Amino acid sequence: MHLFCVGLSHHTANVETRERFVGHAEIDRVLRETAGCAEAIFLTTCNRVEVYAAAEDTIPTERIAHCLLAAGASLGEEVETFYRHEAQQCVQHLFRVASGLDSMVIGETEILGQAKKAYAAARDSGAAGPFLHRLFQRAFRVAKQVRTRTEITRGAVSVGSVAVDLAEQIFGNFETRKVLLLGAGEASERTARALVKRGVTDLRVSNRSFERAEALAAQVGGRAVPMDSWETHCREVDILVSSTAAPTPIVTREILAPLLHDRVNRPLFIIDIAVPRDVAPDVNEMEGVFLYDIDSLQSIAQKSLVQRRQQIAAGEEIIAGHVDEFSGWFISARARREAAALELRPSES
C-alpha cells in the first residue's frame, strides 16, 4: 500500500492554474474507479487543491491531475506545477497543512475546518478507508497541539483584525459597546464588518454625504447619523473609527476634552485609518484614550507575522514526533495487511 499526496497550492501555481483543477461532484468516485486509488480524500480551498490517497500500486501524477480537471478543461503543461509527496513526506505535508504552517497566512485556522470537511465528505462517500482515516484523525490532533503549544495563531495579521483584537482586549464583550464610524469609505466598511462579526450591535455611521452613510449603515446593520452631530455621539460611544478624506485632523484634544468629561471610567478606543490622519497624535496622551493610527496597526500586524514565522520551528518539532509515530504505525499496519493477504492466498503444492 502506497500513501501519497498530489496537489497544487499558492506556493506552486497561480490562481488561474488552480481554478482549472477544482474537481467536480464525482471526484471521490473517479479517484477510486478511474485513477485506481484504494482510498482518497480531496481537499480544496482557495489556496490549494490536493488529493491524499492510498493505493496498491503507484499512480502517476498525471492521472490524478486529470481527475481533478474542472468540467470542460483539458490537461496541458500545468501538470508540471503539481507537487507529489510520498509516504513519510505525505504525512508531514498533511500535518503541516492542517496546522496552518503551509498556509499563505501562517497559523490561520480556517484550513483545519476545511480539512475536517474534506475528510467528512470522503468518509460519507466511503472514499476514506482505514489508512486515511487514521492519517486525518492524527492530523487534526497534531493541528490542535501545534496551536495550543506554540504561538503560531497569536496576534492578528491584518490591520482590521488588529484593530478589532485591540478593542476586544480593552472592552472584552462587544455586545453593550457603541461604535461610531466617521467616514463611510471602504476601510471603514471593513472594520465595521469585523466589529459586527464580533458582536457589536450599536453602530453609528457618520459621513459628509448622508446618503453614503445611510448606504453603509444599511449594509452593516447600523444607523446613519448626521456629520454635524458626531460630537454628541462621541460622548456615548466606546470605539471611534475614523477614515474621512479630511486634509487636516478633525479630532483634536480641544474638541475631545469636553466630550470625555463625563466618561472618566469608560475608555475610548480610537482607530484612525485615514491618510492623512483624522486624529491629532497628541490625543493619545489624554487619560483613558487609546489612539491607533494606520501605521501603528500595520506595525503590530507585521510583528505578529514575524512572531508567527518564529514559531514555525516549534510547530515543525511537534509535527516531526507525530510523523515518526504515524510512519511506525503505517509500516506495521501495512505489514499486517500483507501477511493477512498471504494467509488468504491458496497454498502452492
Add this chain to the structure above:
Amino acid sequence: MDRELLIVSTLCFFVAMVRTVIAIRGGAYRPAGFNFLAIALGFAFQTGFLYLRGQELGRCPITNLFEVFIFLAWSVSLIYLLIGPAYRLSLMGAFTAPLVFGLQTCALLAPIDVRRPLRSTPTPWLELHASVSLIAYGAFALACVAGLMYLVQERQLKRRELNSMFYHFPPLTDLFAAITRLVWLGFFLLTIGLAAGFFTGQPLPYVKVAWSFGVWIFYAAILLARHLGTTAPRRIAALCVIAFSGALTLLWGITFLSQTRSL
C-alpha cells in the same frame, strides 16, 4: 516539620514564578494549568503549616510577625484560587506567585519567628478580629496585583508596545471591575475585622487602632473616588498598589513594635 512544609510551599511559588519569567523573556508566555497547579500546591503546604502551627499554639497562628506574614501569604493564595478562575484572571497567577514568594522568603529568612509569652489569652472575638483583618489584606494584595496588571496593560496600550503577555491579560475594563470588587471585598472584611476588635474585651492599642482606621479610610477614599467617577481608572489602579504597599510596610512596623512594647 512545620517550617519544612513552608519551605516546600515557597518552592512551589518559586517554580511558578521562574516558569513565568522564563516564558515572558522567551516571548512566548501562555497561561497554563501548571501555574495554577503550582500555586494550589503551594497553598496546600501553607495550609498544612498553619494547621500544625495552630495545633501547637492552641490558637490562630498569628502570634508573631513571621506567622502574620505567612497568614497574609495564605490569604493572598486563597483569594487568588477563589477568584482567579472565576474572573478569567489566569494571568494573575503570574503576578501573585512572586508576591507570595517574596512574603514567604522574607518571613523565612528574617529572624522574626520569635516565640514570646503571649500577653492575651485567645478569645473568639480576638481570633475573628485578627484573622478576618488579615484575609482583608489578602484581598487588598490581590487588588494591588490586579492594579499592577492594569498599569502594565495600560502602558503597553498607550505606548503601542505589545509583548507576548499582552493578549493574555483580561480585558482592561474587566480588570478594572475586578479591582473594584477586590477592594470592596477587602473593605467589607476589614470593616468586620475592625468591628470585632472592639469586642475583644481588652484595652485598645491606640497606635494599632489609628493605623487600622487609617488604612480603612484610605480604601474608603479609593472606593469613593471610584464610584464618584472623579478619578481615572489608571489612578485608582495606582492607588491600590500604593495603598497595599504602604499598608504592608505599616503592618510590618506595627506588628514588630507590638511584640516589643505595648501599643
